[in-house]
Amino acid sequence: MLAKRIIPCLDVQGGRVVKGKKFADIQDVADPVELGKKYSELGADELVFYDITASHEKRGIFLDVVERVSEEVHIPFTVGGGIQSVEDFRAVLQAGADKVSVNSAAVSRPLLIDEAAVRFGNQCVVLSIDAKEVDGEWFVFVKGGRDNTGKHLFDWAKEGERRGAGEIVLNVMDTDGVKQGYNNEVIAQLSEQVNIPVVASGGAGKMEHFRDVLKHGQADAALAASVFHFGEIELQALKQYLFKEELPIRLG
Amino acid sequence: MIAIIDYGAGNLKNVQHALNLLNIECKVTDQPGDLQSATGIILPGVGAFGEAMNRLNEAGFSDEIKSQANQGKPLLGICLGMQLLFQKSYEHGEHEGLGLIEGEIVRFEHGLKVPHMGWNQLIISAQNKESLINRDVQDDDYVYFVHSYFAQPKNEEDILHATDYGKPFTSAVKRNHIMGMQYHPEKSARVGMQMLKNFGEMVR
Numbered sequence: 001m002l003a004k005r006i007i008p009c010l011d012v013q014g015g016r017v018v019k020g021k022k023f024a025d026i027q028d029v030a031d032p033v034e035l036g037k038k039y040s041e042l043g044a045d046e047l048v049f050y051d052i053t054a055s056h057e058k059r060g061i062f063l064d065v066v067e068r069v070s071e072e073v074h075i076p077f078t079v080g081g082g083i084q085s086v087e088d089f090r091a092v093l094q095a096g097a098d099k100v101s102v103n104s105a106a107v108s109r110p111l112l113i114d115e116a117a118v119r120f121g122n123q124c125v126v127l128s129i130d131a132k133e134v135d136g137e138w139f140v141f142v143k144g145g146r147d148n149t150g151k152h153l154f155d156w157a158k159e160g161e162r163r164g165a166g167e168i169v170l171n172v173m174d175t176d177g178v179k180q181g182y183n184n185e186v187i188a189q190l191s192e193q194v195n196i197p198v199v200a201s202g203g204a205g206k207m208e209h210f211r212d213v214l215k216h217g218q219a220d221a222a223l224a225a226s227v228f229h230f231g232e233i234e235l236q237a238l239k240q241y242l243f244k245e246e247l248p249i250r251l252g
Numbered sequence: 253m254i255a256i257i258d259y260g261a262g263n264l265k266n267v268q269h270a271l272n273l274l275n276i277e278c279k280v281t282d283q284p285g286d287l288q289s290a291t292g293i294i295l296p297g298v299g300a301f302g303e304a305m306n307r308l309n310e311a312g313f314s315d316e317i318k319s320q321a322n323q324g325k326p327l328l329g330i331c332l333g334m335q336l337l338f339q340k341s342y343e344h345g346e347h348e349g350l351g352l353i354e355g356e357i358v359r360f361e362h363g364l365k366v367p368h369m370g371w372n373q374l375i376i377s378a379q380n381k382e383s384l385i386n387r388d389v390q391d392d393d394y395v396y397f398v399h400s401y402f403a404q405p406k407n408e409e410d411i412l413h414a415t416d417y418g419k420p421f422t423s424a425v426k427r428n429h430i431m432g433m434q435y436h437p438e439k440s441a442r443v444g445m446q447m448l449k450n451f452g453e454m455v456r
Contacts, residue, residue, distance in 0.1 A: 001416055003371040003394060040441065045371055071269045076396055076439045096265050098398075098439065121299045123367050123398040166367055166398075197369050220370065250371045250394040252442075 003250045004214045005045035005221035006239060007199065008228045010035060011052045015061040018052060033068045040075050042235040045250060047073065048223060051081030063095045070096020078126055089116045093124065101126035101169060104142040107149055110163060117164025127165035129156060132173040138186060145173040154193050161194045168194060169223065171201040179205025184217035191218040199223050207233060207241045214247050254278040254455055255290035259307040267296050267330065270438040270445060276452035284316035292455030293317065293325060297332035301341040301357065304332055305349060314350060321352055326429045326455050334425065334432030335403060343401050352430050355405035364418045367400045375414040380426055385450045393443045395435040402434060
């Protein structure tokens with residue numbers, strides 16, 4: 001049976017992982033390759049590396065990280081952050097990434113999805129969407145949740161699928177960082193409206209939140225960052241827990 | 253030395269990195285002539301079937317792969333590389349494959365999320381349980397998949413592994429020394445590395 005995936009997300013700046021105050025029990029956590037390896041050994045199903053440098057001259061450092069990850073980590077990983085063009089896709093894929101996620105650049109120029117899908121295949125095009133509820137309707141936001149694009153979430157997701165995205169990551173802005181759980185309702189709605197995998201993002205605080213979004217939210221995967229980095233939730237324990245909750249989970 | 257075929261499609265580095273880590277000698281090559289001196293061949297690939305076959309034909313790889321495989325050289329197709337071993341694919345039209353294994357490539361039916369993406373389990377076929385490629389690999393082990401089309405081999409004895417997605421489909425094939433894996437062993441953590449190691453043993 002196809003397993004539900006647990007995906008730690010690592011923000012990378014200047015070649016190092018951006019972390020909070022405390023990282024539990026992991027040596028040299030600032031090295032994205034070491035941390036990625038560690039997560040892979042603990043049972044992560046995939047990894048996401050997000051370039052938050054957002055400056056062109058530092059791009060090379062990030063590509064080096066991608067290359068080293070592909071040498072040392074033998075699970076799939078997605079790269080995102082600052083992807084603007086087919087050329088950017090090519091650069092990170094050539095460095096060894098399996099998938100590339102696009103967000104605001106696809107909103108500004110949806111054709112980017114078509115171009116990347118034709119050139120590299122649907123399987124490596126991940127459409128990442130930041131969404132927020134406004135007066136009972138779900139809209140697509142950009143610029144860290146500041147700008148409402150006026151696009152409706154479900155329309156945009158379906159358009160992305162039609163243009164060739166192979167997966168959607170839905171980041172719900174209202175629940176992000178609050179650690180009170182994912183928004184299971186909107187993720188379930190999205191999951192029913194598209195025919196490609198949906199990854200839930202934003203809101204994980206407890207193990208139960210993962211269970212709920214994978215069960216009731218019908219998400220194919222759950223992404224989280226700080227709960228793993230801060231050692232609030234241990235990956236191995238989480239996967240054991242989800243397995244006991246009768247979700248299809250890959251152990252060992 | 254294992255030759256990893258570079259025909260301009262997809263990510264070869266990950267396969268190469270995995271073999272390097274296992275201390276299996278390998279070389280990425282875009283020269284069909286290199287296949288003769290190789291002890292084994294890996295045909296990787298992501299992307300579309302028709303385009304990949306065109307590239308293999310244009311580069312002169314198709315005939316050389318067939319000739320080497322017919323001489324008994326171990327051959328492993330990965331993902332699209334597995335599909336290319338078959339006679340025909342229905343991905344965006346109808347395309348002829350290498351024809352080393354009888355059968356066709358078809359799309360997953362409606363009602364399932366496509367691509368079939370993520371970790372899924374192996375069912376090891378009874379006739380291949382004892383094959384070296386399966387050493388230290390068990391039923392229900394997880395491997396990583398990303399694909400929208402799958403193989404339907406004509407002969408049941410060619411099935412190496414099956415996997416359940418809606419219903420069981422063939423996730424790996426083996427006809428003597430010709431093998432194909434729909435999943436990505438190079439991305440499948442311990443289980444995948446074990447199978448690449450086993451392939452390395454078969455090549456020696």
